[in-house]
Amino acid sequence: MTEVDQQIERARAAMARISEDYRGQAGATYRAHGKRLKRKATSVGTRLAIICAVDALILLxxxxxxxxxxxxxxGFLAVMLLMAAVTIGIALAPIARAPSEKVLREVDIKALPAKTERWLEAQRPALPAPARGLIDQIGVRLETLSPQLGRLDGREEEAYEVRRLIGEQLPAFVNDYARVPEPLRRVERNGRTPDAELVAGLRLIEQEIADMTARLAQSDLDSLSTRGRFLEIKYRDEAGDR
Structure with a gap:
């Protein structure tokens, strides 16, 4: 293979990696957007159900x-005014606040991914566009990690590592960025802007969550592989004997 051919192959490989990364980020953004719309629809539906229930009780x-x-x-006018006041009050009531950092440090490990995802969603509007895409990807990673934590004892070392990363270090890192004055976030310091620091750190966290998920799933992967070999040996050999 000539040097030109090698350069072409390297270029193709680089383009393939870029395309794969783009598809992964686009998919994460699409899923995150769908979840946000679903949460909004659920909130609206819940409010409507509460309004109907309360108005029905007033009429009763x-x-x-x-x-x-x-x-x-x-009396009739008073009832109508009361129903209108209740309807407006419930409809305009503020939505549930995102969990605090204190909650993230103390919540049960099984609920931590969902709580962290809600916390990140609340911070999303204040972050630069590249960081928002990574927030979406982290949200997908947390969704994948959650079932693994459902079978994890909160006192195990793996649980401590998960809590340190997504319950302590991730919120602290995002808050460090949020405290930087907005005009300084795009000013280079030590070779990198705060915006770039944020993106690089979130990318590392996203990859570490993926690695944690893979480590926690290792026993299941080994069990699947072992059972697959057993089935192959037992039933393929039996089929061959027949």
Missing amino acids: AAGVAGMFIPLGIF
Whole structure:
């Protein structure tokens, strides 16, 4: 193979890696956007259900009261005004706040990925565009990690490592960036801007979460491989004997 051919092969490999990274980031962004829309729809649906339930109770209470005390036109108007006030109050009530850093440090290890993902989602609007894409990818990684933690004892070393990374170091790192004055975030310091520092750190965290997930799944992968070899030896050999 000539030097030109080697350069062409290296260029193709680089383009393939870039394309794969782009597809992975685009897929993560799409999934994260879908989850955000689903959360909004769930919130709206929950509020509507609460409004309907409360208004129904008000009407029921008014009906029962009307059996003993004639409400008249003023009573009817009072009931309508009460229902309107309740409807507006529930509809405009603030959404649930994201968990605090203290909650992330203390929450049960099984609930930590979901809590961390909610915390990150609350920080997302204040981050630069490249970091938002990585936040989406971290959210997908946390979603994949969550089932693994469901079978993990919170006192195991792996649990401590997970908590240190996504419950302590990740929030602290993002908060360090948030405290940098906005005009200085794009000013180079020690060869790198704070924006670039943030992106590089989030990329490392995203990869470390992926590595943690792989390590926690190792026993399951080994078990699957062993069982697969057993099935192959037992039933393929039996089929061959017949």
